[in-house]
Amino acid sequence: MTPILSAKNVNIYYGDKQAVRAVDLDVQRGTVNALIGPSGCGKTTFLRAINRMHDLTPGARVEGTILLDGQDVYGSGVDPVNMRRRVGMVFQKPNPFPTMSVFDNVVSGLKLAGIRDQKRLMEIAERSLRGAALWEEVKDRLKTPATGLSGGQQQRLCIARALAVEPEILLMDEPTSALDPASTAKIEDLMSDLKKVTTIVIVTHNMHQAARVSDTTSFFLNGDLVEHGVTDQIFTSPRDERTEAYVTGRFG
Amino acid sequence: MTTSVRTAAPAGRTLSPARRFQNMLMGGLILLATLLVVAPLILIFFYLIREGLGAINLDFFTKVPAPEGETGGGLANAILGSVQMLAMASVIGVLVGVSGGIFLSEYPRHPLMPTVRMISDVLAGIPAIVMGLVVYSLIVLQFGFSGFAGSMALGFLMMPIVVRTTEEVLKLVPQTVREAGLALGLPKWLVTLRIVLPAAAGGIVTGVMLALARVAGEAAPLLFTAFGNSAINLDPSKPMSALPLEIYRGATSAYDENQRLAKAGALLLITLIFLTSLLARRASRRK
Amino acid sequence: MSEPTQSSPTRPPTPSALSSRSDRQFEILILALASVIVLVFVLSIYLLGSESWPALQRFGLEFFTQRTWNPVEGVFGAVAMITGTLVTSLVALAISVPLAIASALFVAEYAPKWLANPVGYLIELLAAVPSVVYGLWALFVIAPVLSRWEQGFFQDPARLALYTSCKNLWDSGSTTLQCFFVPSTFDGRGLALAIIILTVMILPYTASVARDVIRLVPQEQREAMYALGATKWEVISRAILPYARAGIMGGVILALGRALGETLAVAMVIGDSQDVLKSLFGGASTMASVIANQFGDAQEALHRSSVVTLGLTLFFLSVIVNYVARLIIARLTPKGIQ
Numbered sequence: 019m020t021p022i023l024s025a026k027n028v029n030i031y032y033g034d035k036q037a038v039r040a041v042d043l044d045v046q047r048g049t050v051n052a053l054i055g056p057s058g059c060g061k062t063t064f065l066r067a068i069n070r071m072h073d074l075t076p077g078a079r080v081e082g083t084i085l086l087d088g089q090d091v092y093g094s095g096v097d098p099v100n101m102r103r104r105v106g107m108v109f110q111k112p113n114p115f116p117t118m119s120v121f122d123n124v125v126s127g128l129k130l131a132g133i134r135d136q137k138r139l140m141e142i143a144e145r146s147l148r149g150a151a152l153w154e155e156v157k158d159r160l161k162t163p164a165t166g167l168s169g170g171q172q173q174r175l176c177i178a179r180a181l182a183v184e185p186e187i188l189l190m191d192e193p194t195s196a197l198d199p200a201s202t203a204k205i206e207d208l209m210s211d212l213k214k215v216t217t218i219v220i221v222t223h224n225m226h227q228a229a230r231v232s233d234t235t236s237f238f239l240n241g242d243l244v245e246h247g248v249t250d251q252i253f254t255s256p257r258d259e260r261t262e263a264y265v266t267g268r269f270g
Numbered sequence: 271m272t273t274s275v276r277t278a279a280p281a282g283r284t285l286s287p288a289r290r291f292q293n294m295l296m297g298g299l300i301l302l303a304t305l306l307v308v309a310p311l312i313l314i315f316f317y318l319i320r321e322g323l324g325a326i327n328l329d330f331f332t333k334v335p336a337p338e339g340e341t342g343g344g345l346a347n348a349i350l351g352s353v354q355m356l357a358m359a360s361v362i363g364v365l366v367g368v369s370g371g372i373f374l375s376e377y378p379r380h381p382l383m384p385t386v387r388m389i390s391d392v393l394a395g396i397p398a399i400v401m402g403l404v405v406y407s408l409i410v411l412q413f414g415f416s417g418f419a420g421s422m423a424l425g426f427l428m429m430p431i432v433v434r435t436t437e438e439v440l441k442l443v444p445q446t447v448r449e450a451g452l453a454l455g456l457p458k459w460l461v462t463l464r465i466v467l468p469a470a471a472g473g474i475v476t477g478v479m480l481a482l483a484r485v486a487g488e489a490a491p492l493l494f495t496a497f498g499n500s501a502i503n504l505d506p507s508k509p510m511s512a513l514p515l516e517i518y519r520g521a522t523s524a525y526d527e528n529q530r531l532a533k534a535g536a537l538l539l540i541t542l543i544f545l546t547s548l549l550a551r552r553a554s555r556r557k
Numbered sequence: 558m559s560e561p562t563q564s565s566p567t568r569p570p571t572p573s574a575l576s577s578r579s580d581r582q583f584e585i586l587i588l589a590l591a592s593v594i595v596l597v598f599v600l601s602i603y604l605l606g607s608e609s610w611p612a613l614q615r616f617g618l619e620f621f622t623q624r625t626w627n628p629v630e631g632v633f634g635a636v637a638m639i640t641g642t643l644v645t646s647l648v649a650l651a652i653s654v655p656l657a658i659a660s661a662l663f664v665a666e667y668a669p670k671w672l673a674n675p676v677g678y679l680i681e682l683l684a685a686v687p688s689v690v691y692g693l694w695a696l697f698v699i700a701p702v703l704s705r706w707e708q709g710f711f712q713d714p715a716r717l718a719l720y721t722s723c724k725n726l727w728d729s730g731s732t733t734l735q736c737f738f739v740p741s742t743f744d745g746r747g748l749a750l751a752i753i754i755l756t757v758m759i760l761p762y763t764a765s766v767a768r769d770v771i772r773l774v775p776q777e778q779r780e781a782m783y784a785l786g787a788t789k790w791e792v793i794s795r796a797i798l799p800y801a802r803a804g805i806m807g808g809v810i811l812a813l814g815r816a817l818g819e820t821l822a823v824a825m826v827i828g829d830s831q832d833v834l835k836s837l838f839g840g841a842s843t844m845a846s847v848i849a850n851q852f853g854d855a856q857e858a859l860h861r862s863s864v865v866t867l868g869l870t871l872f873f874l875s876v877i878v879n880y881v882a883r884l885i886i887a888r889l890t891p892k893g894i895q
Contacts, residue, residue: 285786285788289788289791290788292788292790293788293789293790293791296790296793296794297667297789297790299659300659300660300662300663300667301663301667303655303656303659303660303663304659304660304663304664304676306656307656307657307659307660307680307683307760307764308660308676308679308680308683310683310694310757311679311682311683311686312679313694313698314686314690314691314694317694317697317698318690318694321697365590366590366591366593366594369586369587369590369591370590370591370593370594372587372591373587373588373590373591374591376587377584377587377588380584380588382588382592385595386591386592386594386595388880388883389594389595389598390594391879391883392598392875392876392879392880393594393597393598394879395811395814395815395818395875395876395878395879396601396818396872396875396876397817397818397819397820397845397871397872397875398818398820399818399820399821399845399848399849399868399871400601400605400818400848400868400871400872400875401601403604403605403608403848403852403865403868404597404600404601404604404605406852407604407605407607407608407865408600408604426597429593429594429597430594433594455575456575457574457575457576457577457579457580457583458580458583459579459580459582459583459584460575462583483685484685486687487685487686487687487688487689487690488687488688489687489688489689489821490688490820490821490845490849493849493852493853494852494853514687514688514689517687517689517690517693518689518692518821518825521689521692521693521696521697521825522696522825529697532693533693533697536687536689536690536693539687539690540686540687540690543685543686543687544682544685547681547682547685548678551678551681
């Protein structure tokens with residue numbers, strides 16, 4: 019089966035500084051993939067290259083090929099806006115749209131894109147909120163401001179918002195780093211359900227989280243992809259001694 | 271650290287009378303100076319109430335000034351003129367001002383950004399009377415005095431104020447909110463207009479209100495543009511009056527009746543401006 | 558080469574309003590509207606410049622060095638207005654700055670919160686009072702006070718003799734320090750009244766900037782001085798004011814910009830005389846006041862053009878002052894604040 023995501027010889031620069039070096043990485047459909055490594059290792063930089071968020075950063079440059087479902091993300095004639103519609107993203111801190119209700123937040127990607135059919139929007143909102151395990155908690159307050167939710171609820175709302183546009187792949191950038199342990203556990207539980215409908219690439223600084231939720235793990239260090247493999251193998255019998263040093267907690 | 275504090279402490283305890291006196295004196299002077307600073311505001315307000323309140327009645331709002339030397343009349347022409355010109359000025363001020371603010375905040379890498387920012391800042395300091403001369407040369411020389419020319423001068427004066435507040439409040443919207451919108455596959459223009467701008471709307475409204483309060487009291491840019499009109503005029507292509515214009519003409523007039531109307535007009539104007547400023551401040555406080 | 562459609566088969570082709578091309582159009586629209594600001598600036602220079610041209614062509618740089626401003630003879634020199642503008646602005650600034658800083662210190666350091674907020678409020682409202690209202694108040698309330706004093710002056714025979722000798726001096730176009738303090742009118746209008754009202758008008762600009770920067774002085778700066786046993790005034794003069802100096806300076810220059818261009822309040826009270834500075838209690842004029850008082854009545858093309866030349870001068874003066882204020886704030890802020 020062709021991988022949903024395939025990176026070949028990806029190099030990313032900020033001005034003269036190289037942040038990611040010659041990364042090759044394949045991600046299979048319906049899996050959770052963790053990118054781990056110490057801070058500044060390039061894992062978030064690599065993640066943001068997948069949905070072309072670097073287009074917005076002054077001086078940032080991406081070289082190499084990233085194929086999403088066989089199609090070059092950076093190919094000529096590819097519109098980054100269309101591209102991003104196929105890729106969902108969840109950020110470090112919950113970032114619901116501040117002036118919108120819970121409901122409007124969930125369907126914002128569709129509503130702002132011109133879909134007006136209320137019945138259909140309602141169906142999608144319910145499905146997405148159920149998918150993010152938030153439906154039961156907010157079904158009676160869909161019209162209230164999203165900023166009234168707790169931090170953990172807001173983050174699940176952001177997941178629902180990303181799910182509503184049915185992304186082929188969901189990028190998560192340390193999605194639990196700003197949350198308390200209970201909220202973190204809820205989101206970790208959610209991930210095994212989410213991979214039934216999409217594919218997840220998650221950046222985490224928390225190795226235990228990577229071990230708990232992911233099928234495959236990639237270890238980044240100083241911009242290099244040091245090792246990529248099945249999560250069990252990475253954590254129990256890493257091939258590279260730097261990986262071993264990291265997963266056993268000797269640095270980072 | 272602790273030792274230095276300990277050695278210094280005795281010096282603080284044995285505060286010399288000279289230092290104590292100096293401290294009290296300066297405190298007293300600062301209080302006195304503050305009273306001096308706020309006194310004019312209170313004096314002006316009570317003066318206008320004493321002298322102007324009596325002239326505010328139904329006639330004041332419904333009639334035009336009586337011919338010079340006669341008694342009675344009101345400032346209906348000026349009130350209506352101010353309302354019309356401020357409304358038209360807002361169209362220019364808000365449209366250009368908000369767009370300018372969006373440009374400065376959302377396109378920080380655009381090569382023209384520093385130029386627009388600098389010119390906008392500099393324009394904010396151009397004396398209002400000079401803007402009147404500019405609009406005179408631009409419009410009045412060809413089309414004559416008109417409410418439209420006056421609105422244009424006021425609108426030009428509003429622009430840089432609105433630009434600055436819009437830019438400031440847009441920058442308060444977290445970057446991750448923009449990223450979330452873009453990551454949903456929404457184009458930048460939708461993210462800006464439908465997500466970022468609504469999040470900053472409160473602050474922008476405050477800025478527009480402050481800009482309005484600021485230009486509502488300007489007579490200088492209207493002298494050679496709107497010019498003034500002793501009759502009620504609803505046609506913006508004709509000369510138009512405004513409250514500050516009538517206050518200026520009345521205050522410098524030799525006739526008691528015109529002076530009386532000027533004081534009443536000043537009371538009305540200052541009250542409206544204060545209310546607007548207070549409302550705007552309260553709104554921005556709540557944010 | 559063959560890349561007909563980029564969207565995957567299950568998705569309908571997206572409308573063009575949702576593509577990057579629409580972003581391009583939006584950017585052009587926003588830039589076009591923002592460019593109106595630049596356009597107004599450029600137009601201002603062009604229009605003021607072309608309207609000034611006849612006067613500048615006729616007088617050249619002498620316009621700025623010629624002392625006579627006489628519409629009847631068609632001779633126009635701006636020395637009286639330039640000195641009038643500079644003297645009123647700088648003296649008003651010198652009086653207002655200490656008062657403004659003191660009120661800022663009161664609000665930021667002395668007053669309890671329940672008092673600090675309303676006082677800060679009042680000072681901000683001071684900036685919202687329209688120029689014509691200040692002018693009206695000065696004309697009806699302060700001018701009579703000055704006038705009473707001036708009339709008293711002329712009733713004293715000894716002083717009247719002094720006036721007569723000064724009058725001869727003034728008519729020959731000069732003055733002495735003593736004569737500068739002798740009134741030349743008795744209606745209260747003149748340089749002194751203009752300075753008083755300008756002082757009041759520019760106070761809030763310095764005061765609110767000063768208050769903001771004083772509030773930004775880190776608490777540790779204060780505590781460090783208190784820990785050394787300093788009195789409150791010593792903390793203010795040695796820790797707070799030096800720290801906030803740069804920011805306050807920016808506020809002072811912004812206030813100067815305001816003072817230079819302040820028009821109607823000054824035009825109403827300064828007594829509109831185009832003689833070069835002779836008496837503190839006598840008529841004078843500023844560039845802005847002459848524009849307000851003469852542009853509407855100027856029939857001669859050269860007179861009109863000369864008035865616009867004052868506007869052009871004022872325009873460039875404000876541009877320079879505001880630019881310098883910005884530079885000072887931008888360059889000194891990292892050291893002063895934050």
